[in-house]
Amino acid sequence: MRDGDRVRCATYMLRDYAYLWWEGAAHGVNLATLTWNQFKDIFYNKYFPADVRGRLTQEFMSLQQGDLSVAEFIRRFDRDCHFVPLIPRDATEKLRHFMDGLRPTIHWDVMLMRLATYDATTACAFQAEQALRDIDVEMQRKRHQTQQSSQP
Template identity: 80%
Template sequence: MEMHFQYLDMRDADRVRCATYMLRDDVSLWWEGAAQGVNLATLTWDQFKDLFYDKYFPADVKGRLTMEFMSLRQKDSYVTEFIRKFDMGCHFVPIINRDTAEKLRHFMDGLRPTIGQDVMPMRPAGYDAANACAFQGGQALRDINVEMQRKRHQAQQSSHPSKR
């Protein structure tokens, strides 16, 4: 569950209300019980996140997810999949998540070299700019691969005429 809100001026109570509205199934049932033990009028966003993460990401899971994040590499996955995993993992490594330069460096280090070499000359100012550049590079690489497969298929068709 992504718990990130764009509107920083949103009050804590509103953030909690929006997040709990989105809860489904077992998580919704958990919140019904957890809400009984907190003062909703004074519950801060950070306190809500702490309750949520303590319930669904105990220390051993956080440790495993932190290790996965620290060794995260794009490899053969699409850029969008790498970005999704990167964003999720950032929540468990606040020292990287809060430091914009370190977040950008870690992201760039994880990109597939063929995409990273396209992003580096653009000198992205931050993580979001690097995302956009990487996405464009990934799309271009995918388009090239599709075109190469099409040409290879055409070459195979012309070198092996069908029998009549």
Template identity: 70%
Template sequence: MYDQFTRLGPKEFSGTTDPFVTEGWIRSLEVHFRYLSMGDVDRVSRAIYMLRDDISLWWEGAEQGVNLATLTWVWFKDIFYEKYFTSDVRGRLKMEFMSLCQGEMSVTSFIRKFYKGCHFVPLIARDAAEKLWHFMDGFRATIRRDVMLMRPTDYAAATACAFQADRP
């Protein structure tokens, strides 16, 4: 199983202060895990195998407080996030998302930030009507007006309408 896993080319993790990079690393591992139909024990051992440098040293200390035989993937992620994607960082990102407005951003930049931010507010991301409303509410007035005139019925349609409204 290690050969299959390493042949897929998962990224090593040596730490970062960027929470999106941290979250991206976990999500990229989960793609590999799903593809290989790995269970909890294998997921944890593969993730630990990918830790490098200071992160590897951190884990040596952190693992003293856990039983590796019963450590689940969800529990590993909780321990990992507590160190590298703390609840205060997640809370700050959630607040940034809730107050996200296009302002002087391009439509492309706003859509990118909205898409990333949805991850931190699952109640909005999972409710199609709420997601559409929050998305459209964040546009500057001229874009919002033009998008609303096109009457999009979902987020994907609103995204297409926003690009169309932004054309000169």
């Protein structure tokens, strides 16, 4: 896709305050020669100033799943990944960083699969999380049955 098309698609998706901001900002640029990188620079400088980008970079570098669901972890990982440009450009590094941030029980299950792509790894992480939930539900069910059978 050409830069001009990317810019048009992105600006078409702007809503509310972002759309109003772009209407004003567009007057200060030559839309015929505006590159995708120039548009991103203008957008990021408005909505993600240097201090915010720095904070998001630090958050990304220390991002751990912890108590987050896999879906929430992936959402934060993908959002913050854009502010650390070397990682998303290197598929191996992106995958390693994602795996390092997963909760150990999910990390183990995903690691055993030895997947080579980020998309396959995130899909596997979803499956591992669901399997852990299923195990937990089954254990609770058995515990409840044991308690009921031991009562007079």
